[in-house]
Amino acid sequence: MGESRFPGMRSRRLRLELVTLFFAKEILVGPAIFSLAPQIGHEMPYVITEACKNTKDRACVDVCPVDCIYEGPDQLYIHPDECIDCGACEPECPVTAIFPEEDVPANLKEYVQINREVFKSPTPPGRPNR
Ligand code: SF4
Numbered sequence: 001m002g003e004s005r006f007p008g009m010r011s012r013r014l015r016l017e018l019v020t021l022f023f024a025k026e027i028l029v030g031p032a033i034f035s036l037a038p039q040i041g042h043e044m045p046y047v048i049t050e051a052c053k054n055t056k057d058r059a060c061v062d063v064c065p066v067d068c069i070y071e072g073p074d075q076l077y078i079h080p081d082e083c084i085d086c087g088a089c090e091p092e093c094p095v096t097a098i099f100p101e102e103d104v105p106a107n108l109k110e111y112v113q114i115n116r117e118v119f120k121s122p123t124p125p126g127r128p129n130r
């Protein structure tokens with residue numbers, strides 16, 4: 001029988017298959033991880049929501065250490081690529097408009113997307129008027 005004449009064949013073949021699978025995973029999954037990395041980095045750390053619209057007092061702007069809060073005609077927005085997730089702005093907001101993305105209330109979730117998309121528009125928010 002083949003298996004008795006070549007007793008090491010199956011384990012060698014198994015090792016070869018495992019090595020092949022390993023390198024296939026490195027080739028296929030590795031680039032997938034790298035391609036996800038920018039998306040992970042571009043997650044919305046903090047989000048400004050609806051309550052800013054009638055306030056816009058820019059208290060958050062004054063404490064942001066990296067100047068990543070910009071002003072649109074209706075409200076202020078946090079740039080998702082520039083925010084360092086420090087949380088300094090959140091307690092400064094007098095109307096509780098700022099949340100970490102994961103804490104945005106369900107009825108305001110649309111603002112996660114709004115904050116992200118507004119910077120891709122032809123007329124993105126600009127430096128706040130002080
Ligand atoms: S979390 Fe920090 S870096 Fe991000 S907008 Fe607020 S103050 Fe600026």
Ligand code: SF4
Binds near residue numbers: 093098
């Ligand atoms: S502190 Fe709050 S209300 Fe004031 S500008 Fe910033 S997000 Fe808007």
